[in-house]
Amino acid sequence: MKCRFVLLAVLAGFSISWGADAGPGTRLLRFPAIHGDRIVFGYAGDLYTVGAAGGTARKLTADAGYEMFPRFSPDGTQLAFTAQYDGNTEVYLMPSGGGIPRRLTITATLGRDDVADRMGPNNIVMGWKGNDKILFRSRKDEWNDFKGDLLLASVEGGLPEPLPLPYGGFGSFSPDGKRLAYNRVFREFRTWKRYRGGQADDVWIHDFDSRTTVNITDNPAQDIIPMWAGERIYFLSDRDEKKRFNLYSYDLRSKKTEKHTDFADFDVKFPSLGDQAIVFENGGFLYRFDLRSRKAVKVPITVADDQVTGRGGWIDVSRRVSNYEIAPDGSRALFGAHGEVFTVPAKHGRTLNLTRTPGAHERASKWSPDGKWIAWISDASGEDEVYIAPRDGSGPPRRLTEGGDTYKFSLLWSPDSKKILWSDKKLRLQVVEVESGKVTEVARAKAFEIADYAWSPDSLWVAWAQEEETQLQTVYLHSLASGATFPATDGWYDSGSPAFSADGKYLFFVSSRTFNPVYGQNEFNYSYRDMAKIYLVTLARETRSPFEPKSDEVRIKEEGSKEEPKPKPEPEAKVTVRVDPDGLVGRVAEVPVESGTYRHLTSAAGKLYYMTLRKGKAVLALYDFDKLKETELLDADGYEISADSKKMLIGQGGSYSIVDLPSARPDTSERLDLGDLRFEVDRAAEWRQIFHECWRQMRDFFYAPNMHGVDWAGMRERYAELLPFVRHRADLTYVIGEMIGELSAGHAYVGGGEVPPKERVPLGLLGAEIEKDPASGYFRIVKILRGENWDKATRSPLTDIGVDAKTGDYILAVDGRPTREMRDLYEALVHTAGKQVKLRLNGKPEEAGSRETVVVPVGDEHGLRYHEWVRGNLERVEKATGGRVGYIHIPDMGVDGLNMFVRHFYPQFRKEAVIVDVRSNGGGNVSPMVIERLRREAVLVDIARNTAPSLDPGGMIPGPKVALLDEFSASDGDIFAYR
Template identity: 55%
Template sequence: MVCRFFSLSVTVLVCSLTTASAQNLFATANPSGGGPNTTRLLRFPTTNDRDIVLCYAGQLYTVGKDGGTARRLTSGPGYTSFSRFSPDGTQIAFSSEYDGNREVYVMPAEGGVPKRLTTSATLARDDVSDRMGPNNIVMAWENTKPLIVFRSRMRSFDDFVGSLFAVGLDAELPQQLPVPRSGFVSFSPDDSKMAFNRIFREFRTWKHYRGGMADDVWLYDFKTGATENLTSNPAQDICPMWGPDNKIYFISDRDNRMNLFVVDLATKETKQLTHFTDFDIKFPSMGKQSIVFEQAGHIWRYDLATGQATPVPIDIKEDFDSGRGGLVDAAKHIESVNLAPDGERTIVVARGDLFSVPAKNGTPRSLSKTSGAHERDAVWSPDGKWIAYNSDATGENELYVRSQDGKGEPQQITNGGDTYYYAPKWSPDSKKLLWSDRLQRLRYVDVASKAVTLVDQDKFGEIQSYNWSPDSQWITWARPEQNDMPRVYLYSLANKQQTAVTDSWYGSGEPVFSDDGKYLLLASARDFKPTFGDQEFANVYRDMQRVYLVTLAKETANPLAPKSDE
């Protein structure tokens, strides 16, 4: 066997967005017709009833409560968000990454040098795009003391669990609030009580959840230590805000969209205040006279006196540096590689584009040159002529095939993409492509006719391992089952029939045909050799899997059958 090392020194000119196109992307009109034709993707607002501070592209901006052109407040590295005005409206606390780690900072509301208030360990999961959410999130100020309350996972081994801590402007050690775990929080005017969520899951993508992790608004009395479930509803009741009128405002998806609600502490009467039907309200924050929130990429302001919610027209006017084109070393952003059948070249996916790279001599070829689309999962056909790959050039995932030498236009092989596609696999005769998707289907397509055939659609999970037989007439795959024991199946292209290879007693997977097509090899967990712990009398099973071989015809002898000289 010859091993070759490919030198992937590729530089690609990326012109994904011009300044004009970036502005068009971020300033499109609200599809629902409910927002102004101004800058979108505005997030995490806060207000002192005179100004609004918000996050855009990971930096803080300030603008008057009635809108206008926003002025940038921060310019540090990393992502800055979750700003909160102090009770007197003169300072803002926020979470930022000036020094590498996400920490709590404070600065004058009009702008100025930020002061770092916390120092904590770096966590493996600490990103605004992570479903667990970022760490050290500023939640609120206390009303009677200059203390900033933030949610942190500094003492938790579980990325899902965080606690509330208070830190002063002197940057002394934060003190944990007397509740074991929490999320959003707001304090009564005299700080004797707080309204809070026990669970923090606003960064997860679940919708209409009604299970045990759907949160309620709780009240905690600092004097007595008593807690009270204020809302007690199957829906999500989150982001409580203690109003100056002694009412608790919050958002809830009781009508299947996150809308603004209020509950009267005296009567316990709950009232819905907004009625959005297109997109959820996200991350509301309260001043003394109004509530600001994000909805459909815009910032809205709800006036407590009039009970009216209006969009705030906000424009961002700057150079949009992140939207400029430039030279990027694609070798530092490699997503996948796939070797040509003859070993002379390899197809590389880097920064969403396709490159054909020689083994030793020659120049790389940029095949796709589509800065506005993401190409991925590129695989070389067995005959060495074609490259198959996934692309979202149409706006949805579709399979494409193009010539390996870069000549001609790519051919779109599938249509009507309705979910995320996984990597395709060529049939050995280079005539078909087999792939699975997040709708738990396994399908193949005839490249010439573009006819798609459904092999299987599972009820219990995504199909992750699948392969072709050497003659391209059979497919094998591992199907997830209800008992969590995957089974291996065969599919005949001739009669469109499925055949189970393994039973439901043992988990089996990763099936592959032998080169001559006589055998099926698979992994299966069938070895039960328990060990026992020193402290607990409990069975522990390890190394359960082995590789097994199945003969595919009666006349095929078992190559591992017992041998005897007699």
């Protein structure tokens, strides 16, 4: 019930009905195909068929996976499509009128293989070549997600046949099958409309006899999804002034282009060519374009079905906890999960759901220190507002704020339970009085949102960390009584995570003031890590530091004096915080803990509790001010301390425990029972909420307040029309993606969400190119990919130590099963990734003289194929330049790309020049680090006796440098070339 964020449609002014079925004129019909008088299309992940004139559709498939991209055979008898019946996304075939699907391809599971992913699904069916071969696009052999290969799958099954093209997108064969109209780029699932960058594709024609390729559109706009009909090639283009995809055609004889549709509100999507017409989607409806009349008409279709993927029901949200809190006395815990607010007993009692609102997103829940109220942020009104409700759900929630106009961040109760503090996307820090509802602005930042804030124990002061234009944070203090605001830290160091001491004498904070340079191993360079420690400032001028030297002195009892009675403990006095601003930033003391990473500071019972990182693990620790000693308590994800400072809630790997406030390692074996963190979800209401929250997210977070000139309110209304027809989470993602795509901006993505579970089936791969020998029926190893077997990502199974396999060997049997009985070798390798497999091999296609060897297949060849490609490029450059020029490929501008740069840059210092290849670099953020090294210029040469001279500065190749990039060099990979 979050988009990450959302809104309630009815309250937002939309009257959207949601009945048992979508009713007449069902929308969100996707991926259509047509032949003669029949249309097949996808809806909610299943395939349906209907007459070409429309009517009530009949379901053809009903699997938990997603079925898509149906395509009729030219004779109309068969239907090829992409589906997930057996776990992976594969090509299937069935009779066009329905029947049992038959799997045609067997490929490995990809990390990104989903209809809702911007890279699109794998193994997309695109069309036919005759009645016996199916054209599809696959990423099975590509190391880069941008690229895919075009292949032909036989209706009889077997290894697919790759087309002799380097890569491709949508394609369509000429009627005689000798030429192919195709796109080189595939970006149809990207949420970036009106794109004019390097991946804006054209329609190309490849002649398989002459091996020539010509561009027939050559337009800066996007010309996509070609369909070859006689002497005319139809395609989609957004080349007109509206920049909206419409249907066009190119006449092969006149070489003229003609526009056939003129849709203005929605793009034409995923057209498909039939024998007499083209069918496509627009605004969720299907349209039929007659090839003779060249007129498009809407096809009225009704889907009357139970649509189980859109139904609600009871769900377990115990693994979807977004925040947790402890009751003031530790008797219960508070959880926010899946947009609902729950309280769970420490030991005895029932779990309470305080919200039960699938049409709203409740989050950031907090328990008042006096125990009476629970507060949260909700968008039930259509905007983020602050609500409170009785702790036991005995009364309805009460809204404290009005006129919400942006996204609100975390809530924080004042210790007296009379006020609530929060920050928002407009960079404000605000407080609301619980009784009156009066809202007061405490602060407004200039550079970034305010994220860390804290109350003083007397509820009269607020501290917060605010990022300045220097990108360093300063901690500020604000008096609610006087309205005065002043800094508690100076601007020389990054400071944050403020927390008052329980006695009101100190303000703790985390600050990066420890300078420990770490020198690199490959060159004389350094970086700064683990700079932070915990510090405190004394708020009042006369307050002494807890770390001042102490001295034990001998007490002398005077003769005749009586023993002084021990003082009786006084009742706990009310804390009053006094702050002397003069000299405050200089009254800093360091808490003696090791430098590292610290967050979530809380003072209680003379101790300071905090989260830190130790040896790469999150650790809960404390510092005892009586003993002046740090104690590491245990590994944990987080913690919360009860308002009475007697109990602690600890989170560990999705489990939670309430313990006495610890001074040493606590026993967390007694876990809270989250078995009743369940509620009845209404998918329709939830998906409406997600849509509207996503709309607000873009409104509030998009960098340009004018939304690129787009009528953003109008776009919400336009795409909200499709919500009543959403019956699958992937289709909601599609609708949201189409809406945010109207902003015409890159890096605006949508993903995630709950889809029907489907088990992925791992396939074992041998790290080799395999072909079937038609004469013998056996499979032959054509090429063994070279790997580095000490690296799991580039392990080549057939070159492992002890494996006896060679290029040219015939694979006679797999685990005793003769391969000549198989259409596809990989049918014997399903579920074998990481397991031992026995192969019978021979250099000849016969049993005599054969040998057996045991191999352990890999589940993913992408790293291996990438290594083979880079290695080939290195060898090519080495040979062409006589070893004088170096070569470096950088696959992305993240950790992997930086590692590849370091791996190949430093061993090539002595090269006279270098080629830096960023083709297919998907981006990241490390290009400045790479550029800094490439731009270095020699200042002097270091020479010592009996050693090789070295350049200063080190870490450089002084000669010429060339950068290679292509249309798939994206984001920081594209920026690199301009730096």
